[in-house]
Amino acid sequence: MFSAFTNSMKIPELRSRILYTLGLLFVARVGAHIPLPGINPEPLQRFFADQTANGGGAMVGLYNMFTGGALVKGAVCALGIMPYISASIIFQLLTAVVPMLSRLQQEGDVGRQKLTQYTRYATVVICLVQSVLLILALENPAKLFSGFDLNHYGQIVVVSKLTFLLQSTIFMTAGTMLLMWLGEQITQRGIGNGVSLLITIGILADIPGAAVQTYQLFFAPVGVAKLGLPQGVMMAALFIIVTMGIIAVTQGQRKIPVQYAKRVVGQKVYGGQSSFLPLKVNYSGVMPVIFASAILLFPQQIMSQAGAAFNIKFLVELASDLLRGHPVYYISMTLLILFFSYFWVSVMFKPIQIADDLKKYGGYIPGVRPGEPTASFLDFIMTRLTLAGAIFLTIIAIIPDVLLFELKVPARVAYFFGGTGMLITVGVILDTMRQIETFLLQRHYDGFLKKGRIRGRSTSANVAIGEAASDKTVMQLTAVMVVILLVGLTAWAIRRFAL
Numbered sequence: 001m002f003s004a005f006t007n008s009m010k011i012p013e014l015r016s017r018i019l020y021t022l023g024l025l026f027v028a029r030v031g032a033h034i035p036l037p038g039i040n041p042e043p044l045q046r047f048f049a050d051q052t053a054n055g056g057g058a059m060v061g062l063y064n065m066f067t068g069g070a071l072v073k074g075a076v077c078a079l080g081i082m083p084y085i086s087a088s089i090i091f092q093l094l095t096a097v098v099p100m101l102s103r104l105q106q107e108g109d110v111g112r113q114k115l116t117q118y119t120r121y122a123t124v125v126i127c128l129v130q131s132v133l134l135i136l137a138l139e140n141p142a143k144l145f146s147g148f149d150l151n152h153y154g155q156i157v158v159v160s161k162l163t164f165l166l167q168s169t170i171f172m173t174a175g176t177m178l179l180m181w182l183g184e185q186i187t188q189r190g191i192g193n194g195v196s197l198l199i200t201i202g203i204l205a206d207i208p209g210a211a212v213q214t215y216q217l218f219f220a221p222v223g224v225a226k227l228g229l230p231q232g233v234m235m236a237a238l239f240i241i242v243t244m245g246i247i248a249v250t251q252g253q254r255k256i257p258v259q260y261a262k263r264v265v266g267q268k269v270y271g272g273q274s275s276f277l278p279l280k281v282n283y284s285g286v287m288p289v290i291f292a293s294a295i296l297l298f299p300q301q302i303m304s305q306a307g308a309a310f311n312i313k314f315l316v317e318l319a320s321d322l323l324r325g326h327p328v329y330y331i332s333m334t335l336l337i338l339f340f341s342y343f344w345v346s347v348m349f350k351p352i353q354i355a356d357d358l359k360k361y362g363g364y365i366p367g368v369r370p371g372e373p374t375a376s377f378l379d380f381i382m383t384r385l386t387l388a389g390a391i392f393l394t395i396i397a398i399i400p401d402v403l404l405f406e407l408k409v410p411a412r413v414a415y416f417f418g419g420t421g422m423l424i425t426v427g428v429i430l431d432t433m434r435q436i437e438t439f440l441l442q443r444h445y446d447g448f449l450k451k452g453r454i455r456g457r458s459t460s461a462n463v464a465i466g467e468a469a470s471d472k473t474v475m476q477l478t479a480v481m482v483v484i485l486l487v488g489l490t491a492w493a494i495r496r497f498a499l
Contacts, residue, residue, distance in 0.1 A: 007440055014191075014439045021190030024182045025201050031077040031175055032070035032202070036168050038159030039138065041074035047141075047153050048072045065421055068202020074138070074156070077175035079130055081198050084180045087122035089287075091115060096347045123180060127173040135168050192432035200428040203421040210412045217409070231407070235417075242399060242418050246426045249392045252281040254385055256378070261362040275363075277354070279382055282389040284344035286423040289397050292336035293420065296322060296329065325405045334394050341390035342383075351378040396423060 009015050035041055048064070064071040067080030095101040095115070104111035138156045141148045157164050179198055186194030220226035227235075255276040300322040307315030321328040355374035357363075364370045368377045399418030403409040415421050 004437070004440060007443075008436055011439060011443055014436065017189065017191045018436075021186050021192065021197070024186050024190065024194075025197065028077070028179055028182050028198055029068070029201065029205065031178065032068045032075050032205075033073060034076045035074050036076060036078070036164075036171055038157060038164045038168075039074040040154070040156055040158050041072065043153035043156050044074060044138070044141070045072050047148055065203060065206075065415070066199055068199075068205050070202075075175075076171050077179055078134065079127060079172050079176045080202065081176065081179045081183060081195055083126040083130060083176050084119070084123045084183070085195065085199075086126055087119045090122065091119050093347055120180070123176065124173065127176045128169060131169045131172040132165070134172070135165050139164070191435050192428065196424070196428040197432070200425050203425055206412060207416075210410075210416055213410045214413050217413070235403075235409075238399075239417055242396065242422065243426060245392070246396065246423060247430065249282050249389065250423075250427050250430065253278040254281070254381060255279075256381065257366055258358065258363050259366055261364070277365075277378075279378070279385055280389075281385050282392065283349060283382070283386065284341050284389065285427065286393075286420055287344055288337045288340035288390065289393055289420050289423065291340045292333055292397075295336055296332055324401050330398060330401075333397065337394050337397065338387075338390045341386050341393065345382060345386050349382055351375040351382070354378060393423075 008018060066082050067078060070077045070080060091101065095105050101115065104114050107114075135157075139161050141150070141153075141156055180195075183194030183198050186192065186197060188194075217227045218232055255278055258275045258277050260273055260275065300319050303315045303322075304319035306312065307319060320326070322332065323329060352372075352375045355371060355378065358365075358374060359370045365374055365377065368374050396418045397420070400411075400414040403414040403417055404411055409417075
């Protein structure tokens with residue numbers, strides 16, 4: 001496996017792509033550390049740290065994870081890439097119910113370019129709405145964040161509210177659009193899916209802090225409770241088991257055999273070969289966990305605020321039951337994951353269309369009649385696979401809470417043992433390794449595995465990789481990175497010695 005990384009640098013085209021991707025990811029991380037003008041992020045950071053230590057702050061913590069820590073820093077890229085992902089999901093669902101969008105999706109490259117254009121317009125609208133709501137929350141944090149005391153933490157916005165609203169809306173919208181452009185450039189000229197890589201890098205950016213807290217768990221000062229060697233071995237084994245389980249289920253698929261009949265066209269004979277139709281065990285990916293977490297957060301916040309405002313004890317108790325660590329939360333989480341798993345499959349998986357395509361090209365499943373019986377058979381298989389995938393997603397989503405509340409492991413450490421972040425990270429790394437392995441095998445190098453190959457997350461054929469970035473582009477990007485780094489070090493030094 002290590003030789004594969006060494007061989008990656010020997011291929012000029014692959015080397016250029018890797019350096020180009022790393023350069024753009026560096027630019028994205030810089031945007032996550034540039035604060036908005038007129039904001040003091042220290043009160044928000046201290047409040048978030050206190051909420052995380054007490055097991056709360058789920059809404060802020062979930063969004064902050066996707067933004068790579070930019071939210072609590074009050075950065076220009078505080079919205080992250082999530083508005084673009086939200087717009088993409090909206091249009092992906094609309095294509096299943098709106099005939100006009102469905103026709104555009106079937107028109108090839110021209111139709112997909114139109115859908116991409118609509119998605120970008122929707123991203124701008126979502127950015128404007130979310131940025132205004134976020135700025136209003138920062139100007140009046142006590143109204144949105146339960147437990148935020150201005151006398152204790154201090155004011156976040158330190159300039160005129162109207163000026164801050166106007167300029168911050170522009171900056172945050174521009175920051176998200178910049179991240180969207182970076183993601184598209186990585187997809188076209190780099191390695192891997194650009195948008196997914198931006199989210200993954202944001203999640204992995206918390207590794208140094210998690211490593212420090214892990215060290216403190218086992219080497220705490222005298223008199224402070226700490227974990228011993230048995231707990232350390234159990235945590236390491238759990239991390240390996242969870243990672244292996246995510247890889248196995250992410251890559252797992254049920255292969256439905258397909259036989260193609262022979263067809264004679266002129267003097268040529270087509271078909272006659274055997275193939276298979278791969279049905280993924282976890283077809284919906286990480287989406288059910290994200291949807292379920294978001295759905296549970298909003299009722300809890302609304303009931304908590306309403307119960308405190310109108311002094312309704314029942315709403316306050318019900319809101320507390322929907323917090324992590326309570327049985328009602330886990331029962332609701334399980335049911336929502338199950339619901340959204342089947343909902344996503346029902347919207348995105350089209351057994352009737354697959355059966356029609358097989359019939360059109362002379363394919364059939366042995367033992368199953370073509371047409372409607374084939375569609376019913378595929379729906380039957382997918383229903384049971386979805387149940388297995390939903391149970392797996394539920395277990396992975398609950399593991400961090402078990403570590404957090406039962407073993408008292410810090411939240412920053414527990415999130416790396418499962419949950420949404422772990423699912424995204426493993427899936428994106430597998431997809432990126434698959435693309436690198438494709439390059440290596442084309443140049444007659446060994447891949448990451450001596451036996452077999454890394455299967456992609458997509459059930460379709462391997463997607464051809466676009467045009468490579470030239471060495472000149474990489475050198476220019478490297479120069480820009482060096483300049484940004486020097487400016488950052490100079491600013492840090494001036495602030496350090498000025499104080």
